[in-house]
Amino acid sequence: MELRIMSPQEDGFVKEIQWNNEELKQEITATMQEYKSLAFTEDNIKDAKADRAKLNKLRTAFENERKQIKKQCMEPYTKFEKQVKEIVALIDEPIALIDSQIKEVDDQKKAQKQKNIEELFGSLGFQNFVTLDKIFDPKWLNASMTMSKIEEQMKSQMFQIGHELETIRKLPDFAFEAKELYKKTLDMNQAIQEGQRLAEIQKRKLAYEAEQKAKVEEQKRQEELRQKEAAQRAAEQESQGTIAEAPEMEEKPPVEPEHQKADPIMSIDFRAWGTREQLMNLRQYMIDNHIRFGKVE
Missing domain, CATH: 3.90.20 (Hemagglutinin Ectodomain; Chain B)
Structure with a gap:
């Protein structure tokens, strides 16, 4: 089964689209210089609009020609692309079927390995608060990861947990x-x-x-x-x-001495x-x- 391109061959493809671009480039450059030096006023604004319409028409002509050439160049490729995609679709179908079967076999292997990992975890005597999901590494399910390597990593984690617990207790x-x-x-x-x-x-x-x-x-x-x-x-x-x-x-006033009887009695509040x-x-x-x-x- 071999893909063979009969036409065009490598040297049969269009290498270059030939046209008088240099000639037109020189003519248009010179013409455009004239427009750069023009100064339009209200008196000649009508001429300005006419010149703009002429330039737009020229520009549209070039763009239309470009699109036409592109279409011509792309037509054989578009047809070829469609044909190739039809064949690729035929190939993709069995690939998908094979992939699904490979995935099913791989899933079965992973399921069995998951079970083996769970049994190994239960046999190592981890601390009672440690569950498998807390230490599980998805890489353990890879085909390249052996059970002996997984056991080594589990034991290392178990000892590390014990050491960290002791640090926390202090x-x-x-x-x-x-x-x-x-x-x-x-x-x-x-x-x-x-x-x-x-x-x-x-x-x-x-x-x-x-x-x-x-x-x-x-x-x-x-x-x-x-x-x-x-x-x-x-x-x-x-x-x-x-x-x-x-x-x-007091019960009765004091008796005044004989020598004081002649003196007047006075009072003072304090x-x-x-x-x-x-x-x-x-x-x-x-x-x-x-x-x-x-x-x-």
């Missing part, structure tokens, strides 16, 4: 939470970062609680101070009230401040010296 804080995340992801870096994140939150929480406790204690101290000052003021006011009310306790002892001494002094005193209304 975290100073939140090792349990980090380990729980590791069991889900088998990502040691992510687990350690989670432990560090929780430790930072705990640190900020303790600092906040200490700050709040200090505020509460300061408020309590201030309140106790205010209560102490209020009690002291109340005691002072009570002492002053006792002294002020003391004159009402308020005294002092300790309880001082105020009581003042009261006794007035009694001893026969000075009448009473409550100021």
Whole structure:
């Protein structure tokens, strides 16, 4: 079975489309130079429109000729292309059938290998939180990957998981939470970062609680101070009230000495401040010296 091209042969193809392009190029270039130097005004705008129409007509003639030549050149190729695609379609049909059968055989092999991999995984004694899907490598299903190589990689992963677990257990804080995340992801870096994140939150929480406790204690101290000052003021006011009310306790006026009978009796209102002892001494002094005193209304 051989594809043979009878016509055209390699030297039979059109190598070049020959036409008077150089001659036309020189003539048109010279003509176009004349248009570049023209300056149209309102008086000769009609001529400008006529020249534009003539140039467009010339341009259209060249474009039409180009498209016609292209069509002529493409006609044999278009026919040839269609014929080749018909033959290729005939070839593609058995190729597709063979591909489907090859794929079916490959799928069966992969299914059997998948089963072998599952059995191997179950026999190695992985940590109870490790499932096959967490460590599975799609390359294991390739025909070039032997079961012995897969076993080697599995054991390596199992030992690595044990080592990473030990590293996580040594975290100073939140090792349990980090380990729980590791069991889900088998990502040691992510687990350690989670432990560090929780430790930072705990640190900020303790600092906040200490700050709040200090505020509460300061408020309590201030309140106790205010209560102490209020009690002291109340005691002072009570002492002053006792002294002020003391004159009402007298039963009869004191007897004036004989030598003072000629002196007129005078009165003066005042308020005294002092300790309880001082105020009581003042009261006794007035009694001893026969000075009448009473409550100021």
